[in-house]
Amino acid sequence: MKLARAVALAALLAGVVAVGYVLFGGGDGHTYRLLFQTGGQLVKGNQALVAGQPIGIVDDISLTDDGRAQVEITVDEPLHEGTTAVIRSTSLSGIANRYVSVAPGPNSSPQLPDRATISSGDTTTPVDLDQLFAALDQDTRESLQKVIQGSAVWYTGNSEEARASYKYFGPALQSGERLLAELTRDERTLTEFLVSGADVLGTIAERRDDLSALTQNANEALGAIASENEALDRVLAALPPFMRQGNTTFVNLRAALDDLDPLVETSKRATRDLPQFLRDLRPVARRAVPVVGDLRRAVATPGPANDLTDVLRLAPQVERSGSRAASSAIEAMDATEDEIQFARPYAPELAAFASKLGQLTGYYDAHGHYARVLPIATGAFDYDSLTDQLVPNFANPADQFDFFTTYAGPGDAFDPSGFQRCPGGATQNAPDGSSPFLDDGNLAGQCDPLAVPIPGATP
DSSP, rough: OOHHHHHHHHHHHHHHHHHHHHHHHGGOOOOEEEEESSSSTTTOEEEEEEEEEEEEEEEEEOOOOSSOOOEEEESOOOOOOTTTTEEESSSSOSSSEEEEEEEETTTSSSSSOTTEEGGGGGGOOOHHHHHHTTSSHHHHHHHHHHHHHHHHHHHHHHHHHHHHHHHHHHHHHHHHHHHHHHHHSSSHHHHHHHHHHHHHHHHHTTTTTHHHHHHHHHHHHHHHHHTTTHHHHHOOOOOOOHHHHHHHHHHHHHHHHHHHHHHHHHHHHHTTTHHHHHHHHHHHHHHHHHHHHHHHHHHHHSSSSSSSSHHHHHHHHHHHHHHHHHHHHHHHHHTTHHHHHHHHHHHHHHHHHHHHHHTTTTOTTTEEEEEOOOOOOOOOOEEETTTEEEEEEESSSHHHHHHOOOOOOOGGGGOSSOOOBBBTTTTTOOOSSSOOOOTTTBBBBBBHHHHSSTTTTTO
């Protein structure tokens, strides 16, 4: 029995030695120095983990000359170049609850020698909660405190809802992580987006008064729409058949557009000068604005019977009245064709007599005055008030023109059969004696050379 107990005790001591050998390296571990900005509350004996599995322990923590923390760790397997380390905490609160998370370099990289130093460029020091809170000002800390207290009030009595929310919290974080990864994948584009967004927000901030007015107007517009909810409901109800009909229209429009392509191709050549035409049209259109305004007033003016619209309304009545009078007008026109044909050659004189009598009688041609037909009041009739009739003063109406054929000139030497001037006698005598024209005496007895427009020279 004593021998059996001695063997069991020896086996137990051998197991303890083996465990100690495994845990403390037994002289076969590899020691490395890690440089951190701070020690991050590490203490001797903290573990070194890879992917959550222990690979070694912290042997020593010291301070370098430049104020950085030098952490010595001993690990079971050698590390390779490219290894990084991070000081992490096992919980959000507590003391000496830190460990060194090691991310080994690839096995294809060179192996680090024992007691090699991993620089601070490959290590990361955690940020403690007290450091985070110390970076916040008093107002921010108080607001954060209120948020935490409000969260406690919010979740009190709502544990079931909280558990349901936590069920989807992890997937939400994963989705958020993927979203952030996509946003940061193209860092340059994200930076440009943020800079442009800042410029846009700055511009909006400068126009905040306009934005406020826009918001107010939008509120009023939405209120107006809400007040017409019944009409909007009818519109929405009519929208599906309208869209179906519109779909048919668009299908037909596609064929119409195909037929329109040749017209467009032809129009490209036809509209080549269109820009210059539009530039020339601009001043015309600008000057036409008041004309269009006057036309608008002429077409539509408030009040009865005072614009073109009222005239057009009367046009059917005028047409009906005119249709009855048209037959009589046609008969009258047919009956007066001979008179109109006779008077047509004298139309210029009659028009000039009515409009420019002074000019008409002030110019001459080879035949005298332009006005060769003038009304002459010679007293051919007198008015008899007893009979209310015109009484002729001449037995023969032609006698009223006798004064043209009776001439009593100087010595009464000339008695022509009619009143006739010599050529050029319609003007004053020319200083060189060339008018009136007598054709070296061949016109003697045929015209009166004294009948010129000189006072006292003609009757």
